Amino acid sequence: MARLRFSIFFSVFVAMVGLMIIAPVMPPLIRELGLSETHSGLIISLGSVAMAVMAPVWGSRSDAIGRKPVILIGFLGMFASYVLFTATMYAGLKQLVSGSLLVVLLIAARASVGLFIPAVPSSAQAYMADVTDERGRSAGMALIGAANGLGLVLGPAIAGAFALIGLIWPLYIGAVLPLAAFFVVLLLIPAQKPIIQAKPPKVNPFQKGVRLYLFAGLATMLSIITLQVVGGFYFQDQLSLTTKETARMVSFGLMFSGVAMIVTQGLQMKKPKWQPKALIVAGALLMMISMMLFLFVIGLIGFYSAFFLFGVGAGLMMPGFMTGASLAVSREQQGGVAGLVASVQGISAVIAPILSTTLYQADKHLPFAVVGAFVLIMAITLLTVKSHGAASTKAAEKSV
Template sequence: MMKMKGSVFFSVFVAMLGLMLLAPITPSLIRELGLREIHSGILISTGSIMMAVMAPIWGNISDARGRKPVILVGFIGMTISTLLLAMTFYFGLHHYISGGPLLFLMIGARSLVGMFIPAILSSSQAYIGDVTEGKERAGGMAIISAANGLGLVLGPAISGIFTWIGLLWPLYFGIAISAAAFAALLLFMPATKPTSQKGAVKVSPFQPGLRFYLLVAFITMTGIVTIQVVGGFYLQDQLGLPSDQLARVVSFGLMFTGIAMLLSQVVQSKWLKWEPRPMILLGSFILVASMLLFLLTAHLPFYYLAFFVFGLGSGFMMTGFMAGASFSVRNEQQGGVAGLVAAMQGISAIIAPILGTTLYQVNHASPMALIAILTALLGAAMLARYRKRPSQCAVDRMEGQEIHAGSEGAQ
């Protein structure tokens, strides 16, 4: 079991690390290539759209073909697409290509990155769903959240270190670690059998027991992306920071968020071992508290505290919605539900940057206030559901089984 969990942790960590390596250098590359800021937004959006579209598809494929083959395909695609992106930037920086052709190749390569990363993320979550049951599943999902947090912490830091050598070196490192991950998992990751059966019912995002957890996923990931996008602007405007100092401050803030996410997973997997609903309820209260800290303080140490508290709340909620969604469907549909959860991440990455920056232009406090309101409403709804239903896991399994039984009867 430890070998399986270790393989999943490594897979998700490398995928998130590769994604975060690109984020810090994109603005600098856009400026060096003589492109406009909107082109950076287009790159991010196209990658997010591909993640949202492909995540459910990869999840269903992993149900039919097995988790390990899809994860390996994901790393092959991630290696090749990152190589193509690095080559495109290299040709642009050396003026071999420019203008429209350069932008077209950049968008194409970035779309390929967004296409293959969900193969790793959705299949890894489904893998945990295959090999765990009951309270152990929540601990398994905590491993995925911990890997996300570690990637969030180390990605920007490693990217910053490699930029001392050259602007494209973070991408070169991303190519190398993706290829190394493929080789390591090919040799050491235990394989699981395909879980789907002939005539198996596909997962619907609107089915009872699942739709609420997808809503939690969307709100949680929207909050995370919003803080990543507008957090720097907010700190600069509130504290009057110069641009060169701002990058360091934001990096430390996001590092505290990642550390807190890791800590929340340790607490959940080692001591609490709670079911999804109490985890989401606790996480929502903590996340609201973090938004209040952002809004009510005017000193840098308290902003760092807000980043840390935000990471705690996000970590509990992330583990909660992953485990809850997994409990709500049958074993042969773990890939499909994992794909839907990963799609929520892609959708939030499309909506949150536009919504967050638009609200920020209206009022600097409004993005944080919106996150606080949405999360508070979510917590209130969860509290009401939790009081009505004593055993969340049993209820979610029963709701999922009722849906499948009805569908099979109709067939």
């Protein structure tokens, strides 16, 4: 069991690093290529659209052909996509390709990365649901949340370290890691029969129980991405920092959030006492407090405290919505619901950058105010609507 858990953790970690390692080097690379910020936005956004579209597809395929084959396909696809993306970027830097053709090739390669990445977390989450019972589900999902959090922290750090050698070096690492993960999964994860033998029962994102936890997932991911996207602008404007001071401050802040997220989920793995709804509501409360600190306490200590509380809140909410969604469906639908959870992350990555920057241009306080209000609405909705968790699962299993 320990070997299986490590494999699932490592798989999700590599997928998240693969997603995050591009972000820090994209702006300087785009400028080296002579392209504009708009091109950068197109390349990243269309990759996120591919993630949102393909995540439910991969989740359902894992129900039909097994978790391990889909994870292996995902890593092979990530490897091939990163090779294509890196080769295109290299050709652009060497001026072998330029102009519209370069932009089209970069968009296609980045979309290909987005196409294969969700195969891993959706299948890994479904696999964790397969090997845990209702009482251990929260701890299992906390492990996946910790892998996400670690990848969120180390992805940019790895990129920054290898960028010291050369701007394109993080992309080389992005190609090597999926290949290494492929062999880890191939050797350590045991073969498993498909969960279903006939056509997979579809999971409706608007069905009772599921929609509440997808709503919670959307609130969580929109909050995380909004902080990443506009945080640097906000803190520079609020504290009158230089660009170097801003980069250092935001890096430390995101590190505090990531560490808080990992520690919180580690504790949840050891003592999984809280139910999904309680985890989400407690996390939402801490996240709203962090938004208040960002808005009303101007100073480094206040901002760092807000980053830490934000990480604790996100660390509670992530396993909460993943566990709740998993318990709301039958065993045969675990891949489908895991795919929907991964799709929510992709949708958030499309919406949040556009929405948060637009709001920031109107008023620098608006992104944090809107995020706080959205989280509040989600928490109130969750408290007022009757839960359809484990009981729904049991009923569904009896009807099969």
